[in-house]
Amino acid sequence: MPEAPRRPTPQARGALETGTAGQGHLSDVYTCRVYTPCTVLPMSIGHTLLGLLESGPRHGYDLKRTFDEKFGQDRPLHYGQVYSTMSRLLKNGLVEVDGVESEGGPERKRYAITDAGITDVSRWLMQPEKPEPYLQSTLYTKVVLALLTDRSASDLLDSQRSEHLRMMRILTDRKRKGDLADQLICDHALFHLEADLRWLELTAARLGQLAKVVAP
């Protein structure tokens, strides 16, 4: 059975929807911790763990360590997530227990992927992800509201632009100091922020037109 994609936490979602994140400052919305899970890692943990099992059987701890090393730079997995996911995969016949070891401590199960699991990973890998259309934009709503309430939409766009660039600087710096994996992860986020910026600039150039439409 296909896994549900990993989503931002309700707190992060709320922050993105309302434009506030805990401390009530817009900059918190685009911290790596919030922004990255939304755009870089909308991944299925189950499929990823299954994929890691293709190279051979592993314990839950080993799976967590490998996952964190390769994909969890900003958001390592909790042990609970690993074990609940493995239980689900086991129940669905996508993995099987390959052996149980205790070695003086608690029992540790070693998991192996099944043929059904391999088929499921293949299907997931080859199925294109649905492109996110971003039609419900908080920024658009803010611009329209600013125009409707006679506030400066231009100032709003400028300060948002500055905030985006600030985050782009942080990511660029991290990319410069990081390895290839870091570079690719940051590039993904940078291209999304750049797309936002292009929209901000285009909207700034069309504010006059927009004002006539929304607040005639």
Next chain:
Amino acid sequence: MIPEGSLLAAHDLRKTYGATPALDGASFSVHPGEVVAVMGPSGSGKSTLLHCLAGIITPDSGTITYAGRELSAMSDAERSALRRSDFGFVFQFGQLVPELTCVENVALPLRLNGVKRKAAERTAREWMERLEVEDTAGKRPGEVSGGQGQRVAVARALAASPKVIFADEPTGALDSLNGERVMELLTEAARSSNVAVVLVTHEARVAAYSDRDVTVRDGRARDLEHAV
């Protein structure tokens, strides 16, 4: 009006081409070793601002101060001498001299400042190595790739140990990968040598290599971080 510690500062610059205002009260400053991106839509006046700051064109009014000296009080000859000794330039299309080899191009600012050929080319080769284009030393600009040519241009801008580099869309003609590498090398070299960079760009990913950005819109420069 000059921000404390700034190396180059402009205040209330105005410049008109015919009836068209290009700069309408623009102010700007950069500190030693600081990389400032100048952004803005096409025709907003960002290149005019850069040319005024570099003393290439003279504003109709306003002041530009470099290291405590007023640029408008200098003669053309003094401004040219200042550009040779203290300023470096990188443009969108390298603008290397096609008849010279790459190492001769990089050595050119030093030669113009009176450095002997051997010493100038030794310094040029050191900069080319730093910019990862030492292999192009004996080639002419027409024989190297766009990315290599632009790195040669950056090496040339840095070779005469300038205090300020003016870069006008330095990655505009390059693909993403080459553009990023040029920016990495340019900003690393500038920061480690305490050289200020005034970077005109319309690309946010290029501007992200700066320490600060200033937006030029309708001839006015807005510095959001410092505008409180």
